[in-house]
Amino acid sequence: MEEFFASLDINQYLPAALAWATNILLALVILIVGIWVAGKAYKGIVAIANHYPQLDDTLFKFFGSVARYTVLAFVGIAVLNRFGVQTASIIALLGAAGLAVGLALQGTLSNLAAGVMLLIFRPYKVNDFVDAAGKFGKVTEIDMFTTILQTFDNQHIIIPNSQIWGEQIINHSHHKQRGVDMHFGIAYNENIEEAKAVINKVLADHPHVLKEPVPFVEVETLNDSSVDFLVRPFCNGEHYFDVLYSVPEQVKKALDDANIEIPFPHRKVIVVNEDS
CATH class of the missing domain: 1.10.287.1260 (Helix Hairpins)
Structure with a gap:
């Protein structure tokens, strides 16, 4: 060895x-x-x-x-x-x-590319209310592949980014102030100025309706059985739905109190008696 x-x-x-x-x-x-x-x-x-x-x-x-x-x-x-x-x-x-x-992974990569574009151009951000891919809700999360929305009825919606990018996106939270469009009709025999005064009084008393810009209240359409007003008060974005769902009830009660008729469709039935 x-x-x-x-x-x-x-x-x-x-x-x-x-x-x-x-x-x-x-x-x-x-x-x-x-x-x-x-x-x-x-x-x-x-x-x-x-x-x-x-x-x-x-x-x-x-x-x-x-x-x-x-x-x-x-x-x-x-x-x-x-x-x-x-x-x-x-x-x-x-x-x-x-x-x-x-x-x-073409589909996944398209979601990734769309996610990069969304995060670069930022058409919306977390906590914005958006209409996207046919869905409406509050954005709770944005990642590289999906956007997550929370709806008013507390649904959790996950949308692939490729379905959002390249389609119409409505960001309801982009501007601080929002106009809230709504329509009200009165009968033809009612006084237009009195009806406008009643509606303006409701808007002036509402806690979330802004004084500036001044609410828009004007006749929009002369329908078959009613004179229709376009009413557009302005509010801060966070109060949009409060105004949208509270003002119509208040206007209805105020018009009733002022004895201003709100018309509804009527159907006239003529009965012909053949024996006579």
């Missing part, structure tokens, strides 16, 4: 051992530095959103994650190169796999 170890030439294996040790050491350095750089890239991009309140942090967290994993991918390739692994075939394989995954 001693003769066997004596016959081994240590100098023969020393360069290879040193080369492997060097590669392992460099690979560890590359890995540590790469992980540090990836973390810094993520934090730096997220810090941009934190520095500017008007920017959406969800979007920048996504961009930060993309940057971090991109750096880590290059770090992995660099580490493999240190050990002599041919990475060209691996990159080609990853590219082909990415293409296959992209084709398989």
Whole structure:
């Protein structure tokens, strides 16, 4: 046994051992530095959103994650190169796999693209009331793939972003003040000025109707059996539905108190007696 170890030439294996040790050491350095750089890239991009309140942090967290994993991918390739692994075939394989995954996830990627556009242009934000994709409700969450609405009857609606982006979006909370359109009819034999005065009195007494802009109360249509008013009071956005659902009842009671007739459709039936 001693003769066997004596016959081994240590100098023969020393360069290879040193080369492997060097590669392992460099690979560890590359890995540590790469992980540090990836973390810094993520934090730096997220810090941009934190520095500017008007920017959406969800979007920048996504961009930060993309940057971090991109750096880590290059770090992995660099580490493999240190050990002599041919990475060209691996990159080609990853590219082909990415293409296959992209084709398989076209719907998901379209939602992602739409989510990026929604978060960049911000047609609405959390707590806004919106009409989108045929649904109406308060926005409770916006992420990269979906928008979540809460309806008045407390439904939880999840809408894919691709169904929202590119379609009509009505943001009821965009402007601070809202006009509330409603219609009331009076009989033809009633005095128009008296009816307008009654309606204006109801609006003036309402706690949520603004004095400025002045409420709009004018005759809009002369229907078959009624003179119809267009009434548009203004209110702050948070009181929109309070005004919409309280004013009609108050106007009805006020017109009744003023003995102003509110017409309704009549049907006249003529009975012909054939015996006569």
